Amino acid sequence: MPIDLSKIKAIDVHVHAEVSCHDPEDPVMGKFFDAASAYFKAPRERPKMPEIIEIYREQQIAFCMFTVDCESGIGAKRVSNYEIAELANKNDDICIPFASIDPHKGKMGAREARDLIENYGVKGFKFHHIMQNIEPASQVGYPIYEVINEYKLPAIFHTGHSGMGTGMRGGGGVRLKYGQPMLVDDVAVDFPDMKIILAHPSWPWVDESLSMALHKDNVFIDLSGWSPKYFQPQIIQYANTQLRKKMLFGSDFPLIHPQKWLDAARQVGFKDEVLPGIMKDNAARVLGLA
Structure with missing residues (x-):
């Protein structure tokens, strides 16, 4: 049963599936989970996908679920995109399958992307x-982008500071420079039919994301990874004005609970007429649900 927009109160575009239902937690990834849980003051135990689905169904919040493929960057085994897609498709009243493919996989990654779209309904x-240790506009990843662009699908790009690696020795070996939003600008130009969602408020480069969303019709911003009470003033300002149709609700679950994010969002100055767009309507358009 496809998502009935009249029966849900919000769409969370940023939800992580961090452990497989079948395989044990990867020990390399586990070290990053330890540090991230301490940084976010979140529970260490990672919920499995069926539990995530029930949490969101109970709250009447539809959501995009994905893993992060960083097999080349940090050497952690990823959760299978196919496992996520199959489970999401069995719960398509509430769950939207997204996939993650390490850009280093190039043309083989493009083959996987096409298969996931055509045969497994990845959206x-x-x-x-x-985490993938590569510049967003590296030509290595372009074959994957070409497939996404061909099908006119959205792609979420992490931007700004990374909770993953924070507090670890040498930041866990990950480089923050690849999270600068302007590094995605070439991708937005070269693939105009790919809807690019810049994840998080992008601190310390907040204004770059706002500029890109204002300038490019295919660039949007998800507000995940931070409680709204910590947003910079210009985020609220632009969400209430020129970018009111470009801002999307995202939680970064399991590190931030969606209801906690939504409760905070009602207290920070978003206009009453703007909140429905942020919570649901803008995402519905980007995801092709409306």
Whole structure:
């Protein structure tokens, strides 16, 4: 049963599936989970996908679910995109399958992307170039982008500071420079039919994301990874004015609970007429649900 927009109160575009239902937690990834849980003051135990689905169904919040493929960047085994897609498709009243493919996989990654779209109903993609240790506009990843662009699907690009690696020795070996939003600008130009969602408020480069969303018709911003009470004033300002149709609700679950994010969002100065767009309507358009 496809998502009935009249029966949900919000769409969370940023939800992580961090552990497989079948395989044990990867020990390399586990070290990053330890540090991220301490940084976010979040529970260490990672919920499995069926539990995530029930949490969101109970709250009447539809959501995009994905892993992060950083097999080349940090050497952690990824959760299978196919496992996520199959489970999401069995719960398509609430769950939207996204996939993550390490850009280093190039043409083989493009083959996987096409298969996931055509045969497993994947509706979008997630890139985390800090964890993948590669520039967003590296030509190595362009074959994957070409497939996403061909199908006119959205792709989420991590931007700004990374909770993953924070507090670890040498930041866990990950480089924050790949999270600068302007590094995605070439991708937005070269693939105008790919809807690019810049994830997080992009601190310390907040204004770059706002500029890109204002300038490019295919660039949007998800507000995940931070409680709204910590947003910079210009985020609220632009969400209430020129970018009111470009801002999307995202939580970064399991590190931030969606209801906690939504409760905070009602207290920070978003206009009453703007909140429905942020919570649901803008994402519905980007995801092709409306």
